[in-house]
Amino acid sequence: MHSVPTTSARGICAELIRQALAQAWPDGSNSDVVLDRPKDLRHGDYACNVALQLARTLKRSPREIANAIVAAIPPSSYVEKAEVAGAGFINLFLKRSFKQQIVAEVLQRGVQFGSLELGQGQNIQVEFVSANPTGPVHVGHGRGAAYGASLANILTTAGFRVAREYYVNDAGRQMDILALSTWLRYLELAAEGIPFPPNAYQGEYVRTMAQAMAHAHGTRFVRPAQELTRGVLHASDPEAYLDALIAQAKSMLGADYDYVHSYALSEQLADCRDDLTEFGVVFDNWFSERSLFDSGLVERVVNRLAESGHTYTKDGALWFRSTQFGDEKDRVVRRENGQYTYFASDIAYHLNKFERGYDLVINVWGADHHGYIARVKGALEALGLNQEQLSISLVQFAVLYRQGEKVSMSTRAGEFVTLRELRHEVGNDAARFFYVLRKSDQHLDFDLDLAKSQSNENPVYYIQYAHARVCSLLDQWGGDVSRLWQADTFTLDSEHELALLEKMISYPDIAESAAREYAPHLIAFYLKELAGDFHSYYNATRILVDEEPVKLARLALATAVRQVLRNGLTLLGVSAPEKM
Numbered sequence: 001m002h003s004v005p006t007t008s009a010r011g012i013c014a015e016l017i018r019q020a021l022a023q024a025w026p027d028g029s030n031s032d033v034v035l036d037r038p039k040d041l042r043h044g045d046y047a048c049n050v051a052l053q054l055a056r057t058l059k060r061s062p063r064e065i066a067n068a069i070v071a072a073i074p075p076s077s078y079v080e081k082a083e084v085a086g087a088g089f090i091n092l093f094l095k096r097s098f099k100q101q102i103v104a105e106v107l108q109r110g111v112q113f114g115s116l117e118l119g120q121g122q123n124i125q126v127e128f129v130s131a132n133p134t135g136p137v138h139v140g141h142g143r144g145a146a147y148g149a150s151l152a153n154i155l156t157t158a159g160f161r162v163a164r165e166y167y168v169n170d171a172g173r174q175m176d177i178l179a180l181s182t183w184l185r186y187l188e189l190a191a192e193g194i195p196f197p198p199n200a201y202q203g204e205y206v207r208t209m210a211q212a213m214a215h216a217h218g219t220r221f222v223r224p225a226q227e228l229t230r231g232v233l234h235a236s237d238p239e240a241y242l243d244a245l246i247a248q249a250k251s252m253l254g255a256d257y258d259y260v261h262s263y264a265l266s267e268q269l270a271d272c273r274d275d276l277t278e279f280g281v282v283f284d285n286w287f288s289e290r291s292l293f294d295s296g297l298v299e300r301v302v303n304r305l306a307e308s309g310h311t312y313t314k315d316g317a318l319w320f321r322s323t324q325f326g327d328e329k330d331r332v333v334r335r336e337n338g339q340y341t342y343f344a345s346d347i348a349y350h351l352n353k354f355e356r357g358y359d360l361v362i363n364v365w366g367a368d369h370h371g372y373i374a375r376v377k378g379a380l381e382a383l384g385l386n387q388e389q390l391s392i393s394l395v396q397f398a399v400l401y402r403q404g405e406k407v408s409m410s411t412r413a414g415e416f417v418t419l420r421e422l423r424h425e426v427g428n429d430a431a432r433f434f435y436v437l438r439k440s441d442q443h444l445d446f447d448l449d450l451a452k453s454q455s456n457e458n459p460v461y462y463i464q465y466a467h468a469r470v471c472s473l474l475d476q477w478g479g480d481v482s483r484l485w486q487a488d489t490f491t492l493d494s495e496h497e498l499a500l501l502e503k504m505i506s507y508p509d510i511a512e513s514a515a516r517e518y519a520p521h522l523i524a525f526y527l528k529e530l531a532g533d534f535h536s537y538y539n540a541t542r543i544l545v546d547e548e549p550v551k552l553a554r555l556a557l558a559t560a561v562r563q564v565l566r567n568g569l570t571l572l573g574v575s576a577p578e579k580m
Contacts, residue, residue: 008508010035012078013046013092020072021050025065028054035092037506044083044091045502051088062088099501100489103553106504106560107485114511114567119160125353126152128364129276130167133268134178135203136418137275139407140366140397143444145419146435146573147395148364149281150520153571158515163358166283167349170265171290172342176246177201178268179261183221183249185210186260192225197245199238203416209267213260221260223252275420279428280573292348298340301348301383302333310382320347325378328371347379350390354380360389362518367396367441393518398435398444426451432573433460436520459528463565464577466531469538470562471578477544477555487556488549496537497554500561503530507564511571520572527568534561 014033022029031054035046051066058065066084073082080095106113128148131141148164156162169175181201187193189210196202213221232244250257269286276282292298302318305311310321316336320343323330333344353361365372377387400407400417407417423431430451437459438444456462474481492501507526514522543554566576 008512009078009094009098009505010046010509010512012076013094014048016073016076016079016092017048017050017069017090019074020069024068024072025054025058028058028065031057037509038091041502043085045094045505046092047085048090048092049088051084051090055088066090094505096493096498097490099498099505100492102501102505103487103489103492103556103560104485106563107556110563111567111570113563114157114508116158116508116512116515118158118512118515119155122160122359123163123357124155124160124360124362125163125165125356125358126155126362126364127165127167127353128152129281130169131272132169132172132174133265133272134174134201135268135416136205136420137272138416138418139400139422139446140416142279142419142422142431143398143435143440144364144366144395145276145279145281146432147393147440147520150432150436150523150572151362151364151393151518153573154511154514154520154523157511157571160515163285164283165285165287168269168286168288169342170288171293171345173243173246175261175265177242178206178264179257180242180246180249181206182209182213182264183253183260186213186221187223187225187228189214190219190222192222194225194229197238197242199242205268205271209264212267213263221253221256227252275418279419279423280432287349289345289349292345292352293340297352298345298348301351302340302344305333305347305379305382308382320375320379320382322375322378325374325381327374327378331375343375343379346376347383350376350380351383351385354385354389358389360391362391362393364393364395364440367394370394391518394441396441396443398446400446400448402448422448429464429574430458430460433463433524436572437524439519439521459524460574461580462535463527463531463569464575465580466534467562467565467569467576468578468580469534470558473543473558474555477551479555481559484552484556484559487552489553489556491550491553492557494541496533496540497557499533500530500537500557503533504560504564507568514571523568523571527565527572530561530564530568534558534565 014035017033017035018029021031021033028050031050033048033050035048038044038047051062051069054065055062063084066088070082070084070090073079078095078098080093082093083091085091109115126148128151129137129141129145131137137145152162152164178201184193184196184200185207188196228245228248232241232248253260273286302311305320306318310324311318311333312321313319317332318334319330320333321330331343332341333347334340350361373392377390380387380390400422419431426434426448434446434451435444450458451460454461492498510522510526514520538558541554543551543558545551545554569576
């Protein structure tokens with residue numbers, strides 16, 4: 001029976017370096033030992049630069065420090081040799097026997113392979129999407145959804161307790177505009193319409209909501225059009241005109257306005273929830289902005305800032321001194337009319353998060369919110385909280401291309417491609433994978449034609465095909481897959497086989513880096529490389545050979561690759577089909 005390692009190869013090698021460092025250079029034994037994978041594996045499986053870091057502290061040359069560390073590395077059944085290279089890098093080479101036994105580890109651990117104890121059970125909240133519920137989720141929001149869901153999966157696998165949250169902006173002006181838009185379309189059905197404002201919500205979904213409201217309630221909400229426009233001038237400022245219409249609607253409808261508002265909100269939230277659930281994105285909590293006002297938390301937070309001297313009054317408004325915390329200018333938290341700003345409710349929301357006991361809060365924001373970071377972190381500091389416990393991941397909106405033409409998106413104008421339309425066109429798997437194929441804060445051109453193609457150029461197809469290939473291979477063999485972990489893997493020594501072994505050994509390292517850096521794209525890149533290595537192996541090697549030990553070893557290797565592919569795809573919310 002094979003001995004299965006209990007930690008990652010990088011962890012084993014790092015511990016060997018730490019032991020050698022403590023013996024050779026006790027004064028530097030508290031230094032961080034960081035190991036990286038060299039781009040060229042001829043330089044070793046891992047490289048460490050601790051000698052370069054210690055040169056100034058120990059007043060010795062990096063190579064002298066490195067040579068002493070290498071000489072002090074204890075014997076290991078995992079490491080073949082250690083060498084000093086370049087200015088003082090320490091290169092470690094793993095034993096072939098260690099690499100070969102990764103197959104047994106993968107097959108025995110199964111879905112747990114790649115799981116880590118990095119988080120040690122810490123509570124993390126990941127808040128993502130949080131789009132205003134004023135229309136269907138569009139492809140711009142889809143990237144934040146795919147990124148946030150994948151990140152939450154990665155952090156869970158890394159040993160964190162993760163809560164997924166959607167912040168519902170149900171208390172602001174945009175929801176009033178949606179309620180007004182729905183009511184105006186409803187009045188049109190009763191021949192009481194007015195010219196529809198061009199800056200109201202134009203989408204067909206607004207007409208659909210109005211029709212459903214008319215079907216359910218008849219003429220209950222009909223009011224005379226001339227009364228609606230009485231005293232409301234077509235101001236030169238279209239936004240001011242829209243606000244005047246909202247105020248008039250509230251006055252005319254009275255208590256019924258709350259119903260229209262709640263109806264539009266609930267319809268759009270339900271559509272959003274259904275769409276995201278079908279996309280494989282499920283939230284543990286949908287948090288209402290309005291609840292912050294209803295509970296009085298917004299008022300209490302603003303008063304707390306005022307009492308601690310972090311606000312001042314100017315032109316009748318209350319301002320937060322955010323410039324004291326690195327913001328470019330101070331921010332209004334309460335307007336001259338007594339209404340609180342969105343920023344005020346956002347401060348209250350973040351205080352609420354930490355009051356719920358999270359050790360770390362991760363906000364996934366669109367890149368256009370970059371300027372918002374300093375003021376939110378400043379407000380937390382002003383409240384006596386540790387701003388380091390708040391992390392912001394910025395996500396660039398994806399730009400959709402069809403046949404080389406850019407597709408425009410505007411929620412109010414109704415000229416947007418919904419996430420649902422994208423999913424129906426390219427499928428959930430392609431959408432989820434393409435969204436995380438680039439670093440989140442990098443620009444992403446989403447090529448619809450490539451996403452739909454069944455070719456090696458389509459990365460998700462390429463990876464899934466590798467998984468399906470192994471399934472087909474095992475079907476041809478017809479043996480007991482559950483016993484393959486017992487195969488003797490000493491025959492796995494070809495260039496292709498060693499490449500696959502080394503690639504699988506690095507999977508826990510990649511998963512750890514993805515968790516530390518909040519970087520799902522690292523998993524996507526890794527899967528492309530692993531699939532590429534497997535396709536090369538498959539095309540160059542006959543697996544179902546007559547020699548039983550060789551055949552079982554190669555089948556075990558292929559099955560281990562299948563398991564790692566499946567584990568990685570699961571983190572990204574992508575399926576692993578058995579047939580294609």
